[in-house]
Amino acid sequence: MTAGLYVHVPFCITRCGYCDFNTYAGLEDLRSPYVGALMREAELASPAWSETQFVSLFLGGGTPTTLPIHDMVRLLDHLRATLDVTADAEVTSEANPDTVDPAYLAGLREAGISRLSMGLQSFDPDVLRALERLHSAESAVAAFQAARATGFDNVNLDLIYGAAGETISSWRRTLEATVALRPEHVSAYALTIEPATPLGRKVAAGLVPAPDADLQTDMYATTCEVLGAAGYEHYEVSNWALPGRRCVHNLGYWEGRSYLGLGAGAHSFAGDRRWWNVRPPQQYLEIVAASRLPIGDEERLDGDARSLERLLLGLRLVDGIPESWLESPERADAFVAEGLAERRDGRLALTDRGMFLANELVTDLAG
Amino acid sequence: MPTTPLSLIRNFCNVAHIDHGKSTLADRFLELTHAVAERQMREQYLDRMDLERERGITIKAQAVRLRYASAPPDSAGEGGRRATPPREFELNLIDTPGHVDFTYEVSRSLAACEGAILLVDAAQGIEAQTLANFHLARDAGLIIVPAVNKIDLAQAAVEETVRELAELVGCADEDVLRVSAKSGAGVTELLDAVIDRVPPPSGDRDAPLRALIFDSSYDPYRGVIAYVRVVDGKIGGRARIRFMSTARPYEAEEVGVFAPDAVPFDELAAGDVGYLVTGVKDVRQAKVGDTITGEDRPAAEALPGYQEPKPMVWSGLYPAEGVDYSLLRDALDKLRLSDASLAYEPESSLALGFGFRCGFLGLLHMEIVKERLEREFDLELIATSPNVEFRVARNGGAEILSVHNPSEMPVPGTYDWVEEPFVLATVITPSAYLGPVMELCQSRRGTLGDMKYLSPERAELHYLLPLADIIFDFFDQLKSRTRGYASLDYEHWGYERSDLVRVDILLQGEPVDAFSAVVPRDRAYQYGRALTERLRELIPRQLFEVAIQAAIGSRVIARETVRAKRKDVLAKCYGGDITRKRKLLERQKEGKKRMRRVGRVDVPQEAFIAALRVETSASSSSTGGKR
Numbered sequence: 001m002t003a004g005l006y007v008h009v010p011f012c013i014t015r016c017g018y019c020d021f022n023t024y025a026g027l028e029d030l031r032s033p034y035v036g037a038l039m040r041e042a043e044l045a046s047p048a049w050s051e052t053q054f055v056s057l058f059l060g061g062g063t064p065t066t067l068p069i070h071d072m073v074r075l076l077d078h079l080r081a082t083l084d085v086t087a088d089a090e091v092t093s094e095a096n097p098d099t100v101d102p103a104y105l106a107g108l109r110e111a112g113i114s115r116l117s118m119g120l121q122s123f124d125p126d127v128l129r130a131l132e133r134l135h136s137a138e139s140a141v142a143a144f145q146a147a148r149a150t151g152f153d154n155v156n157l158d159l160i161y162g163a164a165g166e167t168i169s170s171w172r173r174t175l176e177a178t179v180a181l182r183p184e185h186v187s188a189y190a191l192t193i194e195p196a197t198p199l200g201r202k203v204a205a206g207l208v209p210a211p212d213a214d215l216q217t218d219m220y221a222t223t224c225e226v227l228g229a230a231g232y233e234h235y236e237v238s239n240w241a242l243p244g245r246r247c248v249h250n251l252g253y254w255e256g257r258s259y260l261g262l263g264a265g266a267h268s269f270a271g272d273r274r275w276w277n278v279r280p281p282q283q284y285l286e287i288v289a290a291s292r293l294p295i296g297d298e299e300r301l302d303g304d305a306r307s308l309e310r311l312l313l314g315l316r317l318v319d320g321i322p323e324s325w326l327e328s329p330e331r332a333d334a335f336v337a338e339g340l341a342e343r344r345d346g347r348l349a350l351t352d353r354g355m356f357l358a359n360e361l362v363t364d365l366a367g
Numbered sequence: 368m369p370t371t372p373l374s375l376i377r378n379f380c381n382v383a384h385i386d387h388g389k390s391t392l393a394d395r396f397l398e399l400t401h402a403v404a405e406r407q408m409r410e411q412y413l414d415r416m417d418l419e420r421e422r423g424i425t426i427k428a429q430a431v432r433l434r435y436a437s438a439p440p441d442s443a444g445e446g447g448r449r450a451t452p453p454r455e456f457e458l459n460l461i462d463t464p465g466h467v468d469f470t471y472e473v474s475r476s477l478a479a480c481e482g483a484i485l486l487v488d489a490a491q492g493i494e495a496q497t498l499a500n501f502h503l504a505r506d507a508g509l510i511i512v513p514a515v516n517k518i519d520l521a522q523a524a525v526e527e528t529v530r531e532l533a534e535l536v537g538c539a540d541e542d543v544l545r546v547s548a549k550s551g552a553g554v555t556e557l558l559d560a561v562i563d564r565v566p567p568p569s570g571d572r573d574a575p576l577r578a579l580i581f582d583s584s585y586d587p588y589r590g591v592i593a594y595v596r597v598v599d600g601k602i603g604g605r606a607r608i609r610f611m612s613t614a615r616p617y618e619a620e621e622v623g624v625f626a627p628d629a630v631p632f633d634e635l636a637a638g639d640v641g642y643l644v645t646g647v648k649d650v651r652q653a654k655v656g657d658t659i660t661g662e663d664r665p666a667a668e669a670l671p672g673y674q675e676p677k678p679m680v681w682s683g684l685y686p687a688e689g690v691d692y693s694l695l696r697d698a699l700d701k702l703r704l705s706d707a708s709l710a711y712e713p714e715s716s717l718a719l720g721f722g723f724r725c726g727f728l729g730l731l732h733m734e735i736v737k738e739r740l741e742r743e744f745d746l747e748l749i750a751t752s753p754n755v756e757f758r759v760a761r762n763g764g765a766e767i768l769s770v771h772n773p774s775e776m777p778v779p780g781t782y783d784w785v786e787e788p789f790v791l792a793t794v795i796t797p798s799a800y801l802g803p804v805m806e807l808c809q810s811r812r813g814t815l816g817d818m819k820y821l822s823p824e825r826a827e828l829h830y831l832l833p834l835a836d837i838i839f840d841f842f843d844q845l846k847s848r849t850r851g852y853a854s855l856d857y858e859h860w861g862y863e864r865s866d867l868v869r870v871d872i873l874l875q876g877e878p879v880d881a882f883s884a885v886v887p888r889d890r891a892y893q894y895g896r897a898l899t900e901r902l903r904e905l906i907p908r909q910l911f912e913v914a915i916q917a918a919i920g921s922r923v924i925a926r927e928t929v930r931a932k933r934k935d936v937l938a939k940c941y942g943g944d945i946t947r948k949r950k951l952l953e954r955q956k957e958g959k960k961r962m963r964r965v966g967r968v969d970v971p972q973e974a975f976i977a978a979l980r981v982e983t984s985a986s987s988s989s990t991g992g993k994r
Contacts, residue, residue, distance in 0.1 A: 308952060316940060357934065358935070366956060
């Protein structure tokens with residue numbers, strides 16, 4: 001069996017206002033003990049995954065690149081020693097432009113990182129400010145070029161659109177500047193306001209306008225247009241890649257593959273079971289130190305949940321789902337007629353326009 | 368308890384304009400006669416329903432027996448010395464509602480009495496319902512005991528009010544009593560005057576039983592409890608009785624009086640007012656206005672009953688959850704028992720499912736019924752916009768169709784004319800506000816009848832107005848244009864022809880029956896515009912553009928568009944998030960199930976409710992409650 005391996009690093013220099021991930025600023029002292037705990041957790045988890053080949057490894061966060069490089073090296077070495085990570089596995093680390101310099105990047109390559117995912121977000125300084133990002137566009141470009149110079153030939157750039165004040169033309173400039181760098185992969189996300197974030201509270205209080213859905217739709221269409229014209233394939237709602245450069249790890253989620261998550265708050269999935277670790281890093285450390293798996297809770301997916309997940313994940317992808325997954329395939333007729341979906345070789349796939357309405361379509365198509 | 372001789376019984380009620388102090392006066396009577404222990408006393412004691420206490424209004428009439436020791440009238444003459452010991456009287460007081468919607472409750476109560484205290488607020492003077500209630504009481508042949516209340520208020524114009532009242536009743540100024548129900552001043556004198564002036568009931572206690580049901584309530588354990596005035600004969604617990612309109616025999620389970628809590632008695636005799644636990648479980652068997660007689664020795668003739676009150680305002684009541692339909696039916700059956708004026712017939716709506724078209728006396732009555740159904744029967748209800756009954760004439764008037772639901776109004780061209788109910792409204796206003804009052808009445812399609820000055824400062828106007836135009840915010844408007852000084856009462860006049868049209872609301876060309884309305888032709892455009900605009904804000908964006916139209920027949924008079932939805936997506940969906948995102952979509956899916964589908968358009972129930980919500984709350988319309 002093949003699976004993905006996810007490692008969560010819950011440290012950031014500062015928290016961004018829009019982010020609701022399990023991440024913390026000011027816990028730098030915990031970094032080395034935390035790496036030790038990740039290594040221990042891999043040992044504790046390994047017996048259940050002894051028959052599994054991990055075809056991807058993804059260091060996410062938080063900001064994995066806040067880890068000292070020697071911690072990064074010993075972590076990756078230990079994971080490969082403990083779990084069956086295949087030789088040609090895609091090994092990605094998220095990277096914040098502010099946390100990498102040429103020496104660090106060289107260290108990442110030595111540690112075996114083959115792919116970088118950099119949070120660039122925007123080339124518009126106003127947008128970066130609205131997102132409370134520390135870096136400037138220039139430093140992001142510098143970090144990207146440093147990565148190239150170090151030999152990284154598989155780099156993703158993360159972008160966010162729809163922040164307060166951003167216009168279509170500003171977004172187009174961001175896209176064009178991104179394309180000019182020729183990254184192998186681009187993730188472009190419509191800014192989503194999560195209630196339990198500083199930005200969410202500002203929006204709720206009326207201090208910041210909520211993103212305009214129509215403007216975001218226009219920005220999405222611009223994204224499809226600019227990236228498509230530049231040779232990027234739109235293979236998932238928010239993801240574009242040059243041919244052959246799709247993200248193996250994330251495809252695993254959408255295709256329903258198993259995954260093992262290590263670290264505070266990390267989720268794992270195998271068979272019909274999904275479970276997740278305790279979120280607070282300190283608590284995570286304590287439990288692992290006691291040689292116990294730090295599982296916080298779990299769920300068993302029943303038939304309905306599984307089939308809904310299959311649809312909601314599968315329809316995010318450009319190739320969609322086999323029509324046989326649908327209880328009533330004729331429900332898709334109207335969507336096909338409206339140009340929101342297409343039928344190809346017994347499969348149903350959403351068009352660019354349809355992908356941006358995926359929730360609406362999935363809830364209509366599901367049982 | 369021994370039966371009180373007729374000569375020591377007085378049956379009377381309090382009538383007044385709303386807020387003139389009826390319920391407070393009843394409180395003083397309860398205290399003065401020691402009917403309620405001091406520590407149990409609370410304000411507006413007789414308003415038992417939560418709703419009554421919250422709104423400060425009386426909805427249901429209450430009958431209460433008081434025992435009162437009074438000096439005999441002949442002994443309290445000039446010197447005030449009592450030559451003989453006081454005699455103990457049995458006073459049956461009926462506290463009645465003041466709101467115009469409940470006029471029928473007042474008239475029913477009057478039939479159980481020989482006298483009425485007509486109470487007028489010294490600071491307000493005679494108001495519209497003072498007149499209305501006076502006429503009701505006089506027409507019922509009651510002795511009127513006029514009293515001016517609130518004499519201790521700083522702004523009281525006692526002597527002026529006394530003169531107005533004496534003139535109305537046709538008595539001398541000194542026959543008008545002066546009281547403060549709040550402080551209790553003059554209340555004893557008022558009770559003495561009731562005993563002195565109101566005649567004892569007549570009736571033959573040896574004749575066959577005849578008892579008039581003037582009100583009733585329903586107890587889930589004991590069945591129908593009838594409030595009765597015994598006119599002839601006697602009735603004891605365990606007596607075999609029959610309702611004269613149905614002739615079905617029952618066994619009385621208990622008789623008694625409210626004092627003010629229920630106190631069982633061995634028997635009630637002619638002249639008494641009390642209650643009878645009938646043992647009747649089918650609410651339709653014990654009608655208010657029916658006569659109860661003895662099964663063994665039935666009376667030959669029933670007492671004159673009441674004209675059944677006619678519902679004037681109609682609205683569709685639908686359970687928010689379709690499965691509650693049968694619960695709603697049971698609840699209406701039960702409520703009707705204590706509220707004979709409530710009418711209902713099953714109907715179904717494309718948009719709202721199965722429900723009932725219900726007839727009410729007015730908007731306050733509608734609001735109260737809805738609230739009682741929701742509270743007492745734990746239901747959640749949607750009410751359609753209220754409307755009056757229309758009469759559609761065909762074949763030159765040979766055929767008349769009564770329409771209670773606007774969506775059933777025939778299309779233009781298939782009938783000759785339409786009639787709607789009119790009322791004769793009495794407005795009393797300071798002369799200074801005559802202009803604004805007349806302007807308001809004219810804008811509501813009113814026709815001025817006569818007008819007279821009660822004094823140089825106060826005028827009484829009579830207007831013929833379509834009922835539909837006064838049930839909504841007329842009273843609010845009247846109050847705001849007269850700084851709260853004007854008062855309103857109305858009586859039903861009859862049906863008159865009007866130029867009315869049915870306006871339909873269509874979603875993607877499909878009519879939504881719940882939003883159809885019958886309106887004056889010159890207001891059709893305004894109505895259509897208002898509702899389409901409101902719906903545009905309430906209907907969520909769909910995958911396609913939704914046209915909202917208002918139309919008369921096939922002619923579209925207003926149009927709004929809900930633009931197509933373009934974005935509904937989870938931007939990020941990765942490993943850790945999947946459970947949470949799936950739950951989001953599960954909720955979205957559930958939400959869709961609760962949508963009502965009109966053609967292709969999904970409309971959340973909340974949108975229907977919001978669009979149907981009447982602009983102004985009913986409790987503030989017409990004569991309103993205390994706030």
